[in-house]
Every structure is written in C-alpha cells, then in structure tokens.
Amino acid sequence: MWHAPFTSLDESDQSGAGLSRDTVYGFGSGKRGQLGVSMDNNISISLPQATVGLEGVEIISIDANGDHNAVLSGGGHLYTWGRGFGSTSNVHYPRRLPSSLCFIQVALGWNHMLVLTGGGEVFMLGGNHHGVLGDPQKGSLVKHLYACLHGPEEELRGESLVKVQGLDGSKVVQIAAGAEHSALVTENRVIKTWGWGEHGQLGLGGTYDQIIPQAVPLGNELPRRHSMIKVYYGSGFTFAIIALCT
Numbered sequence: 001m002w003h004a005p006f007t008s009l010d011e012s013d014q015s016g017a018g019l020s021r022d023t024v025y026g027f028g029s030g031k032r033g034q035l036g037v038s039m040d041n042n043i044s045i046s047l048p049q050a051t052v053g054l055e056g057v058e059i060i061s062i063d064a065n066g067d068h069n070a071v072l073s074g075g076g077h078l079y080t081w082g083r084g085f086g087s088t089s090n091v092h093y094p095r096r097l098p099s100s101l102c103f104i105q106v107a108l109g110w111n112h113m114l115v116l117t118g119g120g121e122v123f124m125l126g127g128n129h130h131g132v133l134g135d136p137q138k139g140s141l142v143k144h145l146y147a148c149l150h151g152p153e154e155e156l157r158g159e160s161l162v163k164v165q166g167l168d169g170s171k172v173v174q175i176a177a178g179a180e181h182s183a184l185v186t187e188n189r190v191i192k193t194w195g196w197g198e199h200g201q202l203g204l205g206g207t208y209d210q211i212i213p214q215a216v217p218l219g220n221e222l223p224r225r226h227s228m229i230k231v232y233y234g235s236g237f238t239f240a241i242i243a244l245c246t
Contacts, residue, residue, distance in 0.1 A: 022054070022057060022058055022059040023050055023051075023054075024036070024050070024051040024054055024059065024062065024071065025048035025049060025050055025051065026045065026048070026049060026051050027045045027046060027047060027048045027049065028044070028045065028046075029044055030043040030044060030045060031043070031044075031067070032067040032068065032082050032083035032090050033081060033082050033083070033090045033091055033092035033093070034064070034067050034068055034069055034081065034082030034083065035049070035051065036051035036052055036053060036054075036069070036081050036082075036092065036093050036094055037049045037050070037051060037052060038092065039092050041090070051093075051094065052093050052094075053079070053081070053093040053094035053095070054071065054079065054094050057071070057073050057077075057079070058073055058074035058075070059071055059072070059073060059074075060072045060073060060074055061105070061106065063106050063107060063108045064082075064108065065108035065109060065110060065177070066083065066108060066109060066110035066111060066179075067082050067083035068080065068081065068082030068083045068084075068085070068108060068113075069081055069082050069094075069108070070106045070108055070113060071094060071106075072103055072104070072105070072106055075102075076101075076102030076103050076104065076118065077096050077097070077099075077103070078096065078097045078099070078103045078106060078115060079094040079095060079096050079097075080094070080095065080097070080113070081093055081094045081095060085111065085112065085113065085125050085126040101117050101118075102117060102118040102119075103115050103116065103117055103118075104116055104117065104118050105174065105175050106175075107175045107176050107177035107182075107233075108177055109126065109177035109178060109179055109180060109181070109182065110179045110180060111126045111180065112124060112125060112126025112177065112180075112182070113125045113126055113177070114164075114175040114176075114177050114182055114184075115161070115175075116172055116174075116175045116184075119171070120170075120171025120172050120173065120187065121163060121164075121171075121172070122163070122164040122167070122172050122175055122184055123161040123162060123163050123164065124161065124162050124164055124182070125160070125161050125162070164184070164213065165212065165213075166192075166194075166212040166213045166214075167184075167186065167192070167213065170186040170187060170188055170190070171186065171187045172184045172185065172186055172187070173185055173186065173187050174229075174230055174231065176231045176232060176233045176238075177233060178195075178196075178201065178233035178234060178235060178236070178237075178238065179196065179234075179235040179236065180195055180196035181193060181194065181195030181196040181197065181201055181202060181233070181238075182194055182195050182213075182233075183216075183231045183233060183238065184213065184231075185229050185230065185231060189227065189228075189229050190215050190216075191203070191215070191216040191218070191229060191231055191240055192213035192214060192215055192216065193210070193213065193214060193216055193238070194210040194211060194212060194213045194214060195209065195210065196209055196236075197209050197210060198236070199236040199237065201233075201236050201237050201238050202214065202216070202238070203216040203217075203238060203240070204216065204217075205217070216240070218240070218242070227242060227243065227244050227245065228242070228243045228245060229241065229242055229243075230243070
C-alpha cells in the first residue's frame with residue numbers, strides 16, 4: 001500500500017465540499033481483497049491502482065499485515081479491508097467501523113488487530129492463536145463495533161473487539177503487533193507484551209505464550225525524565241528503543 005496525501009482538511013463536512021483528497025494506491029496480490037480495487041479474488045496488479053472506498057477521507061495512518069489493512073482518519077475513524085479476522089469473510093473494499101470511540105493508533109498482526117483510543121484504552125480483534133487475544137473470559141466485549149461492520153451474522157460467529165485487560169488502570173501511549181504477539185507502552189514508560197512467545201520475542205526471559213500483558217524487564221533503571229520508549233515488532237522478534245530527549 002502507498003498513501004499519497006493531497007490536502008489535509010476537516011472530514012466532518014458531510015456536504016462533500018472541501019473534503020480531503022488523500023489517496024491510497026495498492027499493487028501486488030489481491031487474493032483476499034486487500035488491494036481494495038476489485039471483487040476478484042484472483043487479481044494481481046503490477047502497477048499502482050487507487051483503492052476504492054476512501055474517497056473524501058483524511059488519512060492519518062495506514063497499516064498492512066497478513067493480507068489485511070487498516071486506515072485511521074483525521075476524525076478518529078477506523079477503516080478495514082482484506083482478509084477477515086477469525087471466521088469472518090474477506091472484505092474487498094474499505095469499510096468504516098461505526099463507533100463513538102476515537103481511535104488514534106492501529107496495529108495489525110497476521111490474524112489480529114490492536115486499536116488504541118484517545119483515552120489510552122486498547123482493544124483487540126482477531127484469532128486467539130498462542131493466546132494473542134488475551135483471556136476472552138476476562139475481556140470487556142464491544143460486540144456492536146464489529147457487528148455493525150459485517151452485519152448481525154458475524155456477531156453470532158463471535159468476532160468482537162475485546163478490551164485488553166491487565167493494565168492496572170494505566171493509560172497506553174503506543175501499540176505494536178507482530179505475527180502472533182502484541183506489545184504496548186504505558187504512560188509510565190512500561191512495556192508489556194503477550195501472545196506467541198516461542199522465540200523469546202516477548203522479552204520475558206522464557207519462551208512461553210502469555211494471555212495477559214506482562215511487563216518487560218529492561219535491566220537498568222530508566223531515567224525518570226526526558227526519555228521515550230517505543231516498540232517495534234517483526235514476525236518472531238521485537239525491538240525496543242529508549243530515546244533520551246534533550
């Protein structure tokens with residue numbers, strides 16, 4: 001996916017006048033609908049073609065992984081398309097999740113998605129491989145969000161956004177998703193990881209899967225002021241960057 005910004009105007013104008021003209025271009029394999037250009041599951045494109053369904057949307061960020069995509073708009077709305085999560089069907093064009101929540105970050109794994117709200121809460125959607133979804137019995141379900149996207153039949157199949165537990169009331173400032181594992185950074189500069197741990201990618205000193213976010217020991221005590229932490233995920237590995245701000 002390639003994002004070409006043209007303007008950055010308020011998308012709340014429902015008349016369509018003065019809307020942002022950001023454009024997303026897709027190319028490559030579209031077998032799961034992830035290019036957003038055709039209903040043909042066998043399509044493959046070698047030249048950039050504009051994705052259909054994001055006209056008039058001010059695009060803040062885009063993420064792509066595992067044959068599916070997600071876009072965040074300037075109004076905090078989330079659009080997804082491509083391979084369905086869990087048992088849901090593929091979506092060939094971007095669709096917006098109707099919600100009163102304002103999303104500020106999104107991160108995609110192979111089979112799951114993380115979203116961060118403006119209030120510092122994290123929600124997850126997707127398969128429960130290696131415990132990546134956390135403990136659904138302890139989660140706070142927000143079924144209407146995903147049901148509105150795919151219709152009532154999908155809600156019956158159990159695909160719902162789940163609020164991530166085990167954060168002890170801490171607000172989250174960053175999220176990241178690997179193949180089948182996840183991470184977040186709290187406002188107190190604590191990294192927490194969970195999900196697939198086979199290669200030690202959770203940073204917890206072992207190779208066990210985790211269903212609840214666990215604090216990562218970084219060794220030395222972090223500076224109390226003027227530092228920032230960010231995490232980045234690959235398939236079976238993780239990087240953490242501690243930046244000292246001057």
